[in-house]
Amino acid sequence: MKYDINLNGKTVSVEAEPETPLLWVLRDELKLTGTKFGCGVASCGACTVHLDGEPMRSCQTLIEDVADSAVTTIEGLNSNIASAVQQAWVELDVPQCGYCQSGQIMSVVGLLSENPKPSSDEIDEYMYGNACRCATYQRIRAGVHRAAEIMEG
Amino acid sequence: MTIQTTRRGFLAGAGATAFLFVGFGAKGGTAAVAAAAEAKSLNPFVKIGSDGSVTAIVKHFEKGQGPATGLPTLIAEELGVRMDQISFEFAPSNPKVYNNLLFGPFQGTGGSTAMANSFMQYRQAGAAAREMLIKAAAGEWGVDPATLTIEEGMIVGSGKSASIGAFVSAAATMEAPAEPKLKDPSAFKLIGNPDIRRLDTKIKTNGEAIFAMDLHRPNQMVTVMARPERKGGLVTGFDDSACKSVKGFIRAATLPNKAAVAVFAENTWAAFKAREALSVDWDMSNAEDRDSEVIKAEILAALDAEPTYNVRNSERIAMDGATQVLEKTFYFPLLAHAPMEPLNCTIEATQDGGLLMHDGAQMPTGAHAAMAEIFQLPMEKIQVKTMLAGGSFGRRVTPTFDYQVEAALAFAVTDRSRPVKLVWSREDDIRGGFYRPAFGHKVTVGLDKDGEIMAWDHRIAGQSIMKGTAFEAFSVKDGIDGSSVEGVSDTHYAIPGMFVGLTDTKKATDVLWWRSVGHTHTAYAMEVMIDLVAEASGKDPVALRLDLLSGGDKDQQRLAGVLKLAAEKAGWGKPGNGRFQGVAVHKSFGSYVAEVAEVSGNAEDGIKIEKVTCAVDCGIAVNPDIIKAQMEGGIGYGIGHVMRDQITLVGGAVEQSNFPDYEPLRINDIGEIDVHIVASSENPTGVGEPGTPPAAPALANAIAAASQNLRVVQHPMSEHGVSFA
Ligand code: FES
Numbered sequence A: 001m002k003y004d005i006n007l008n009g010k011t012v013s014v015e016a017e018p019e020t021p022l023l024w025v026l027r028d029e030l031k032l033t034g035t036k037f038g039c040g041v042a043s044c045g046a047c048t049v050h051l052d053g054e055p056m057r058s059c060q061t062l063i064e065d066v067a068d069s070a071v072t073t074i075e076g077l078n079s080n081i082a083s084a085v086q087q088a089w090v091e092l093d094v095p096q097c098g099y100c101q102s103g104q105i106m107s108v109v110g111l112l113s114e115n116p117k118p119s120s121d122e123i124d125e126y127m128y129g130n131a132c133r134c135a136t137y138q139r140i141r142a143g144v145h146r147a148a149e150i151m152e153g
Numbered sequence B: 001m002t003i004q005t006t007r008r009g010f011l012a013g014a015g016a017t018a019f020l021f022v023g024f025g026a027k028g029g030t031a032a033v034a035a036a037a038e039a040k041s042l043n044p045f046v047k048i049g050s051d052g053s054v055t056a057i058v059k060h061f062e063k064g065q066g067p068a069t070g071l072p073t074l075i076a077e078e079l080g081v082r083m084d085q086i087s088f089e090f091a092p093s094n095p096k097v098y099n100n101l102l103f104g105p106f107q108g109t110g111g112s113t114a115m116a117n118s119f120m121q122y123r124q125a126g127a128a129a130r131e132m133l134i135k136a137a138a139g140e141w142g143v144d145p146a147t148l149t150i151e152e153g154m155i156v157g158s159g160k161s162a163s164i165g166a167f168v169s170a171a172a173t174m175e176a177p178a179e180p181k182l183k184d185p186s187a188f189k190l191i192g193n194p195d196i197r198r199l200d201t202k203i204k205t206n207g208e209a210i211f212a213m214d215l216h217r218p219n220q221m222v223t224v225m226a227r228p229e230r231k232g233g234l235v236t237g238f239d240d241s242a243c244k245s246v247k248g249f250i251r252a253a254t255l256p257n258k259a260a261v262a263v264f265a266e267n268t269w270a271a272f273k274a275r276e277a278l279s280v281d282w283d284m285s286n287a288e289d290r291d292s293e294v295i296k297a298e299i300l301a302a303l304d305a306e307p308t309y310n311v312r313n314s315e316r317i318a319m320d321g322a323t324q325v326l327e328k329t330f331y332f333p334l335l336a337h338a339p340m341e342p343l344n345c346t347i348e349a350t351q352d353g354g355l356l357m358h359d360g361a362q363m364p365t366g367a368h369a370a371m372a373e374i375f376q377l378p379m380e381k382i383q384v385k386t387m388l389a390g391g392s393f394g395r396r397v398t399p400t401f402d403y404q405v406e407a408a409l410a411f412a413v414t415d416r417s418r419p420v421k422l423v424w425s426r427e428d429d430i431r432g433g434f435y436r437p438a439f440g441h442k443v444t445v446g447l448d449k450d451g452e453i454m455a456w457d458h459r460i461a462g463q464s465i466m467k468g469t470a471f472e473a474f475s476v477k478d479g480i481d482g483s484s485v486e487g488v489s490d491t492h493y494a495i496p497g498m499f500v501g502l503t504d505t506k507k508a509t510d511v512l513w514w515r516s517v518g519h520t521h522t523a524y525a526m527e528v529m530i531d532l533v534a535e536a537s538g539k540d541p542v543a544l545r546l547d548l549l550s551g552g553d554k555d556q557q558r559l560a561g562v563l564k565l566a567a568e569k570a571g572w573g574k575p576g577n578g579r580f581q582g583v584a585v586h587k588s589f590g591s592y593v594a595e596v597a598e599v600s601g602n603a604e605d606g607i608k609i610e611k612v613t614c615a616v617d618c619g620i621a622v623n624p625d626i627i628k629a630q631m632e633g634g635i636g637y638g639i640g641h642v643m644r645d646q647i648t649l650v651g652g653a654v655e656q657s658n659f660p661d662y663e664p665l666r667i668n669d670i671g672e673i674d675v676h677i678v679a680s681s682e683n684p685t686g687v688g689e690p691g692t693p694p695a696a697p698a699l700a701n702a703i704a705a706a707s708q709n710l711r712v713v714q715h716p717m718s719e720h721g722v723s724f725a
């Protein structure tokens, strides 16, 4: 099947079988490998992308269900919030292995879009589903606070 | 250039024959040799462009622990460039040049050795490059080399100044200095600088970082394995007719060793779908069939029988004269590593009839040699390209190089015209074996009338990690696998009358080193017992430990040093309202770490981990912020697993399958982590693992303080009396 998707601000045509998770279309067909495969069962958040600005697990989102939405991946982030988050991540050296971090950043951008100055508890609550096996949680929390500060200017 | 040639007999044991031909002639490449092949390489570790950009050739893989920043830091320091003028590249697989100096002629990362074995080597490489560039500039300018220095990538002096790039060609033709002069540590600008940032962060925040899993070779096939439900089952046949309706399915083929059926497809999703559609017939006559409960019963029985090995003191001290006898039996279950990036690697044929493997390669030499053997090719025809690895915790190297061999066997059943990428799912990973072995400890401590320890009887039982593997000689001496008893038999506490006995239990399943190896269980048993002694003798847990470490030897001093620092920074003895503290201190991989855990709540109503304060002494702190990050991560890893994780077997089949039932530590599980580094001029030691061992016992001791001295002696804690808020 051919699907036209609105991806990172452009319309992209892609061949995929129905019921293929968006994750695998992004990674294998479109070679957008910033979106990671961690569990395939919505339990780790490594595959997080935005659908109309909302964080979604792409491993559980089928290609046929995104036709009417704008899909944003880590490669397509370009908001002020996103650059504040990326800057904070570099300042604080949040990543270790880095494999979970695309997903973390996609979720954090979602969080800050809703709540520009979250408390640590609010961060914990929002970010619960993004696992980091390297346990960079302390820096993720600090990174969110720092990004909020950068956004305030 | 001088290269340290100290080696342990890493590969001298049985099963190592496949790798021995690599030879022992490693002396490090000289610049002249390297320069002939690559005009811009000043030595195997330093490449400089005519624009002055420096590339450090990093011989250790980067799984987040920091060598891709740490080793360039050493070069930049000695060469005289800023961190933004240096980048990194992973070394090709060449065990003669890029071997781990502590492993012998073997290229690899493990045992938290990356900095310890590279510290002098990479500094020397940087210093040698500096001397050659200065000599080249001095020659061209007709000035005395002693008047020139390199600062921020510029050669300056005698009224002249030019980029190092201008002299790379001339320098590359020179002989490398045998003994380049190293900087005095007091002049370090980069080593020890807490403001140095990692070189690999930016690419890990914008999707640019390419992990092995992200590789797409032109025309590649993806393969996934249909493996038996229980390890050891063998394929007798399969039916792939249902796979044919999966678009993208290419074919299925039994691996030559019959351990699995390889399902080949055009993409990963099709491979997974086709695998679901495949039906396989198995010969399960030799498959694993045991239950975790049986393994546990065997270990517990062994603790009550005479130990096979007397590891420390041949005479047991009788408990007869003791006023109080404390006894605890500990049990630690199997654990999976579950690195965030599932295992994978890619193999392709090269133009010259050789093979190229792309892997997040923890020990490239192993996969390299295994491929040479499988394909009957000389070593020079094979290359292992190291990619970024999404975590490992020990899993990316097994004594049999399991997944790399699996990929090679899968490639071997193709016509080799297309690259083959092997992908494991998370289920494959959780069920794929090579677990932290289950272990038991039975500890009996006798106290005299003053509450002083008079006898300590410590028995350990479990499956040896190293015995019968290619790594046996690395760890087994007189039958005793050091990795089963490390952290107990070599304790630095002044414990009189200490007996340590070990019994190997029979093979339960494939087991493997897991972040901090034996220390994962030994530190727990030791540090919980010490707290029990403190409780029984009415002493403060920190004061008791300091007493037992007061003998004045260096290890004791350094342990006491981190303990005092952690206690001070944590406000030991003065927890916040409704909070409780627990402490643990342990040496592993040459480094000394103390941790104070602070919790609220209690075991019944729910424990909340509010804070962990950590002090580490790992010698010279090359990249202080990376050391802190490794402590933070090591603490999280240690705590996350003891809270609620275990691998259990039923009739040989693994019960868990993915993160929902092998739950990672989550952000809301753990509060602040506050790390302090002890200033030191000792040579650098490990940081990847040493943060892990004290974390779980510090938590256990805090839980006891919060919960009427409830001592958790079996894991996971969530199944042994502790609920977490
Ligand atoms: S891969 Fe989608 S949540 Fe883990």
Ligand code: FES
Residues within 6 Å of the ligand: A095, A096, A097, A098, A099, A100, A101, A131, A132, A133, A134, A135, A136, B064, B340, B390, B391
């Ligand atoms: S940085 Fe390694 S899993 Fe998060």
